[in-house]
Amino acid sequence: MNAPTTTAATLTPTLTPTHPARVLDDVAQMIVRILGTCDLEDLGIGMETSFHDDLEMESIDLVTLAGMLTGEYGADVNLAEFLADKDLDEVIDLTIGDIVDFVVSRTGR
């Protein structure tokens, strides 16, 4: 995996829509929309950022994110299916990078 270590702060329009860096940017924008009041720069979202401990998101926020991912990338990006195979601890420890890798794997980069 060529997962970028930089944080998502700027859009990367020259990359293909399913390039990991572009997906990271898109997922970060979705999280800003879910959290509502936060600014993308302040969040400092990177591949290692965790949903629960770093962003303090709730499980119900993951359901909202799932709908956004399907809307953006199509029905093959089914987060419910991806998470149903994980244990509770893995869901609690879920990182942005896990989501980005999942999107990239399903969109056939």
Next chain:
Amino acid sequence: MPVIDVNGLKINYLRIDGQSDTGPRPVAVFVHGLGTDSLASFYLTLAAPVSMAGIDVVAYDLRGHGRTDQPPDGYTIGHFTSDLTGLLDALGIERPVHLVGNSFGGTLAFALAVTCPERVASVVSLESEPPTQAWADRLRSTLAYVKRDLAREDTYLWLASTFGAHHARLSRTAYQRLSATTMAEEIPDGPLLELEDLDRLTCPVLSIIGDEGFQADDPYLLQALLPDCRTVIIDGQDHSVLVEAHREVRRLVIDWVLEHHLTGDATADVTAVTAVTEGAPTGADAG
């Protein structure tokens, strides 16, 4: 996520069509628990695999929970079950559904199975019991204790150091729900069921419990109280059996719904009942 107006509230819900083209598909409605819970616990565990097994899935946030509206009051069991039938009506789901309830969600499923039996094909109860006086007494004292304990800031420090930051955050969410509403006071008011009311709970029931869960002391109590109940005990599990043992629960739920879908179809056609039920499995023979 879609929202729909029911009883003056915006109810947050999900509907996933089952992946099957043969005949009318069974419908499973997931009803989550009290306090920290939301439709997410079902979404993250059962929703995808159950729909892929050819079962239509509906999950929703109870009033006061998740992304559904949180009115300050109106939290009797009657309010919750009215929301459930209202949601089914609003979604145009007329045929009986298989209710899969986690903890308090199962209690609501039992209540609806008694008051509106025509809407309920079966109940899968995950660490749940019907709303009896004994249940209400325990819940009232538990909720009062939790509400008092979670009002103290040092409780969250202890929770974080003992169970982790995630658990502490969930508890804070639960406290917000309990302190901003009358649910802790209203829910134990029922309306409750008398023991003889349980004789009218005639739909098939699958009771899934952890061997260290809330029913550990008397794991076959439901089976003794209900006309048609099968009990499955999962070893090494406490009350969180849905999220901790979701692979096992998923298998049990899929098998249960598909098995009772065949039986349920037969009840719609009187002439078919005899032919089908003679060979069809029922809950009565299981231990």
